[in-house]
Amino acid sequence: MAVRVQPGPFDMGEEANAFAAAQTGGMGAIVTFTGVVRDVAGGLEAMEIEHYPGMTERALERIEAQARERWALGDVLILHRHGRMRPDEMIMMVATSARHRGDAFEAAEFLMDYLKSRAPFWKKEHTAQGAGWVAARDEDEDALSRW
Amino acid sequence: MAVRVQPGPFDMGEEANAFAAAQTGGMGAIVTFTGVVRDVAGGLEAMEIEHYPGMTERALERIEAQARERWALGDVLILHRHGRMRPDEMIMMVATSARHRGDAFEAAEFLMDYLKSRAPFWKKEHTAQGAGWVAARDEDEDALSRW
Amino acid sequence: MIDILYFAWVRERIGIPREAVETQAATVAELVGELRAREERYAAAFSDLSALRVALDQDLADFDAPLAGVREVAFFPPMTGG
Amino acid sequence: MIDILYFAWVRERIGIPREAVETQAATVAELVGELRAREERYAAAFSDLSALRVALDQDLADFDAPLAGVREVAFFPPMTGG
Numbered sequence: 001m002a003v004r005v006q007p008g009p010f011d012m013g014e015e016a017n018a019f020a021a022a023q024t025g026g027m028g029a030i031v032t033f034t035g036v037v038r039d040v041a042g043g044l045e046a047m048e049i050e051h052y053p054g055m056t057e058r059a060l061e062r063i064e065a066q067a068r069e070r071w072a073l074g075d076v077l078i079l080h081r082h083g084r085m086r087p088d089e090m091i092m093m094v095a096t097s098a099r100h101r102g103d104a105f106e107a108a109e110f111l112m113d114y115l116k117s118r119a120p121f122w123k124k125e126h127t128a129q130g131a132g133w134v135a136a137r138d139e140d141e142d143a144l145s146r147w
Numbered sequence: 148m149a150v151r152v153q154p155g156p157f158d159m160g161e162e163a164n165a166f167a168a169a170q171t172g173g174m175g176a177i178v179t180f181t182g183v184v185r186d187v188a189g190g191l192e193a194m195e196i197e198h199y200p201g202m203t204e205r206a207l208e209r210i211e212a213q214a215r216e217r218w219a220l221g222d223v224l225i226l227h228r229h230g231r232m233r234p235d236e237m238i239m240m241v242a243t244s245a246r247h248r249g250d251a252f253e254a255a256e257f258l259m260d261y262l263k264s265r266a267p268f269w270k271k272e273h274t275a276q277g278a279g280w281v282a283a284r285d286e287d288e289d290a291l292s293r294w
Numbered sequence: 295m296i297d298i299l300y301f302a303w304v305r306e307r308i309g310i311p312r313e314a315v316e317t318q319a320a321t322v323a324e325l326v327g328e329l330r331a332r333e334e335r336y337a338a339a340f341s342d343l344s345a346l347r348v349a350l351d352q353d354l355a356d357f358d359a360p361l362a363g364v365r366e367v368a369f370f371p372p373m374t375g376g
Numbered sequence: 377m378i379d380i381l382y383f384a385w386v387r388e389r390i391g392i393p394r395e396a397v398e399t400q401a402a403t404v405a406e407l408v409g410e411l412r413a414r415e416e417r418y419a420a421a422f423s424d425l426s427a428l429r430v431a432l433d434q435d436l437a438d439f440d441a442p443l444a445g446v447r448e449v450a451f452f453p454p455m456t457g458g
Binding site: 013016033104108143 | 160164170176180182184185186187235237251252255256290
């Protein structure tokens, strides 16, 4: 079990390998999701992520606990950056392990859906034209209804 | 696009990083699935994977093409080992990238479901008591029906 | 005394990240009413509650939730992490 | 002449990984009938077709598929990769 919130970059491959190496008990399936800064409209100079220190960790731990109640999981990693990052930098990742692939996949999707709408992070886009907060997407809120 | 079938081990983290580094065009989501040799009953000495050279690559390329028709994907990696491996060694991995996480997740699950039942690989378990072929699971066949 | 925290554009609109206020408000909605009445920047930040979320002691809550015993209230827009 | 390949326990039961056969069989099922008639080890391998899969020129096919123009037939159990 690990929830990490950090300003600096992370190495997805190293995180994935460390996560896999720590597995015990016949975890046959490992799923990772990695989110990357996208320059959707063109001209993005930086993405800034604000968060709510204290509540962030609490919210992520609660989301992890909910996932563990619903699926038979070995281990869970939730790692999220805050601060400024450039296009193509990695923002966050989750990893799950389970005996069976269905559990690992579903739990990872659940973690992502909840993280998107229930963890206190806010994105601000900086372009040459100025800065603006990213609006929440209805799809992200709707995605919660399937669980 | 890459389909690889190889006898030797692979480094999941390096593969994941190389896959991520090769992305272009605003792929905001990267999903990986890694399958690990499980010692389900206890006493497993080795897992041996037989395959059908020629057809294997063809089948995996076809499965990838089907995934690309169904979801808006950036890139796809399917990597599968054959030969002998020990418990806790990694057998295979898939990776997908997409602008949106739903596409990346669904395509990875689709690739796994099809790979399990439609790509010509067979597993044989070697224990101190002898060797036996792993039987196909009804769940794996049933998993195809959702697509 | 209760600590009030603001995040993202709520923080920018009000101009400060946090403040301690003395209040007798029984619910979040009552507290919002007091804040709105203070100054234009508060009125602007709280003009549309459907665009806001609230957390009480770092747990998401509703605007009609009671404030009894609460030490930290946070206001912010819908979250956009991941 | 047609190449026949065997994999996994089908290969083990028949005892060889591949062979070239001369056949006039019009379908996979007819070819299976000819093979079954050869020797006990073939009859054993092909005793339950529901436990077998077939590929024609490296594409999965059905047992009633025609063999016209096919150069490579493979018999194997249900696949268990991943």
